[in-house]
Amino acid sequence: MEVSGYCAPGFESIYRAFADNFRERGDTGAALAVRQYGETIVSLWAGSSDRQGQTAFTEDTIANVFSSSKGVLALLALQQVAEGKLELDRPVADYWPEFGEKGKAQITLRQLLSHRAGVVAFQEKVADELIYDWDAACAQVAASEPWWAPGSRQGYAPFLYGWSVGGLLERATSTPVTELYRQFLAAPLELHGGFGAVGHRSAQVADVGPLKKPLPELRENAISRAIKADRSSAVAMAFSNPVSLVMGTNSREWREAVIPAANGHFSALDLAVIYGELAREDANILPRELIVEAASEQSSGHDAVLQAEVSFGCGFIRSGTAADLRFGGPAGFGHPGAGGSVGFADPERELGFGYVSTRLGQSLFMDRRAVSLLEQLYGML
Template sequence: MDLYGYCAPGFESLYDTFAANFRECGDSGAALAVRQHGELIVSLWAGAADRDGETPYTEDTLANVFSSSKGVLALLVMQQVASGKLDLDRPVANYWPDFAAAGKGEITARQLLCHRAGLVAFRQKVADGLIYDWEGACAQVAAAEPWWTPGSHQGYAPFLYGWALGGLLEQVSSTQLPELYRRQLAQPLELDGGFGAIGHMSTRIADVGPLKQPLPELRENAVGRAIKEDRNGPVAMAFTNPVSLMMGTNSTEWRGALIPAANGHFSARDLAAVYGDLASDSPATLPAELVQEARREQSHGRDAVLQAEVSFGCGFIRSGRAADLRFGGEQGFGHPGAGGSVGFADPERGLGFGYVTTRLGQSLFMDRRSVSLVEHLYRLL
């Protein structure tokens, strides 16, 4: 298999670890990018972008990174805080009156960002096509009832997170989310991708599919067990209501939709650029004091949906001790995505990391492919 790209002097051995993911772990199209102190020190890519293996994967190929999208969305929210248009501790309903429905009148933007709003899933079954209807999905979230008293529990919101925060962003900025993203992030950082995959700078969209042979898990998949135990409970409903959330990720409808918690299509270079900026001493996208606030612990505990110990900042998962949540040093923060993609920042080393893959594993957070790359990188720093 041919491998392409660049490693700065001293980092050449990453070629071998990246290649091993194809040889031993089932990767068939993937990319790795690392920025440090503003410089691109690693950019590797290999394999194919389509299922037939005929379209080469390139440096600017976009792949669905699923929940790695959430970190990008959270950055847009923090930018509105920086502009003075949003106060994290004011009720969301002050900006979006419809959001006050069903006992949500006191939920704050901070609670939404750190998954303490109780708004983890739709309680009632919703139409499969709702996820492709941006205005309809935002309206449904505004009308939704929390699963528990807001602020009382930490519960990850896999999909509603995007419509809740995306709807709030449009209210406070008076700008449609794709345009806000283009102006605030895509243009300043020269990003190829964005939410959805249509109309962005790159036209190279990778097909995604499951790993042909699952990788050994780094931890027990308690989410799957919780779904089986209660098909109508918050965990099951969070991931399967509607069922279209788990299907059709290569379809034109999915790629053309605005599902900002889950259908971000980015290159590894994009993720490294976003987090490389946030890891710098003078970020271009957010004042340094708000970067510190974004990565400061806002909530920590056994998450009611993820069924695991997780520490959240404002929209970002904070680096932990477990290998699949270790984003460099203690100050690291970022967001993994279902299937294996991940982006994170390590402010202690001025480093931004991005890994994107087309072969989706079953791990809850990072899997063995990204973990091996991170661990090898840090042995070289």
Template sequence: MDIQGYCAPGFEALYDAFASNFLEHGDVGASFCAVQRGEIIASLWAGSADRDGTRAFEEDTLANVFSCSKGVLALVALQQVAAGKLDLDLPVAHYWPEFAAAGKGEITGRQLLCHRSGLIAFRERVADNLIYDWDAALQQVAVTEPWWTPGSRQGYAPFLYGWTLGGLIEKASGQSLMSLYRQGVAQPLALDGGFGAVGHRSASIADVGPLKKPLPELRDNAIGRSIKEDRQGPVATAFTNPVTLMMGTNGDQWRGALIPAANGHFSARDLATIYGDLASEEPTLLPADVLRASTAEQSRGQDAILQAEVAFACGFIKSAEAQDLYFGSPAGFGHPGAGGSIGFADPQQELGFGYVTSRMGQSLFMDQRAVGLMQCLYRLL
């Protein structure tokens, strides 16, 4: 395996750890990056970016990182908090009056961010192409009824999170989400990608697909079992209404749309750079006091959709003891994406970690590929 990139002196073992993901765990195209105190200590990439194996995976190649996108979206929301444009404890309807429909008048921005709004899926079956129409998706969210009393329980919103929080950001700021992302995050950090796969610095896009050989699971597949047991229940509906949410991720419609909970396209260097900044003592993206308050635990429990014990800060998942949710230290926070990609911050080490892959495993959290890289890295620190 021809591994490209750089490791700082003393971190050379990461070459072998990264190569093992291709040789033993089925990676076909991937990148990995770690940033500590503003310096890249490793940036590695290898493999192919297309299904035919004719186009190389580069350092700036963008891969669909699915729910890793949620952490970046939360960051944009928190920047509006820092700017005084968004108060997380006011009702969303204060900024977005239409959102008050169907019993949502008291839902707050904080509840959206920490997945306690009850708004986990569209209640009615929606048109397959709805997800490609930003304005139509916001209108549908505004009239959707929560699945349970807001604030009463924790339930992860796999896709609606992007439209509910994205709509709130736009209503509160008076600007488009894409403009806010570019001005507040992408340009200051010179990032390669962003939401969707077009209009960014990098034009290199990886095709995604499943691993040919599934990895051994790090936890029981309770989500899959729940979907099979109740095809009309909240877990199944959250992931399959409409069915296009699980299909077409290599198509032009998906790549050209704004689906901020799931179609972020980033490089590993992007994710490590973002979280490296958030892990630093003097972050540039957020004032330190806002960052401390927003990364404190807001909700913890057996999540009704993820079917696992999960703790949320404001838009970030908190580090846990479970191997697939341990982000470097107990102080860590970040967000994994379906299939195996991950970005996280470890303030104890002032470190940002990013791994993206074009070959998706079956976990919604980290799998053996990212875990192996993290464990190797931390042995070397």
């Protein structure tokens, strides 16, 4: 496997660790990037970006990173807090009156970002096409009833998070989410991708598909067991209502839609740049006090949807002790995505990390590919 790209002096062994993911762990197209102190110290890519193996993966290839998209959306929300357009502890309904229906009148942005709002899934069956219609999806979220009293439990919102936070952003700023992203992140940071897969700086879009051979798990993924136990539970509905949430990837409809909790298409370098900026002592994309909010614990414990122990900041998962949630040091924060992608910031080392792949694993958080790269990297820092 030919690996292209760059490693700063002293980091050459990352080449081997990255290549090992192709030789030993099923990668067929992937990229890794690391930024430290505002400079790129690693940017590697290899393999192909299409299912036929005809198109080479490049540094600017964007791939669906699934829930890694949530960290980017959270950053946009925090930027609007900095702009004075939003307040973390003000009710969402103050900006978006329709959202206040059915017991949601007092839900705040902070609760949405830290997965304590109870708005985790549609309770009534919805049409498969709904997720491709931004206005209809936001309206459906606004009309939804929480699964439990807001603030009483932690429950991850795999998809509704995007329409809840994104819908709030649009109503508070009178600006589409895609335009906010362009103004506040894509243009100043010269990012390759964004929400959806079209209209971005890069037109090199990767096809994604499952790993041909599943990797050994780093922890039990209890979600499948919970879904089988109760097909009408919050867990089951969060991941399968509608089924197009998990069946639409690679389709034209999916790529053209804005589903900001799950269909962000970014390069590894995009994620490293975003998180590298958040990790810097002199960060200018977000005031220091809001970076502290992003990284500080807002909610922790057994998550009612993820069926695992998780600690959330404002829109980000906080670094833990388990290998699949160890984002550098204890102050790290970021967001993994279904299939194996991940982006995170390590403020102690002023480092940002990004990894994307065309081959999707089944791990709940990071899988052995990203973990092996992290272990190699931190062994040299």
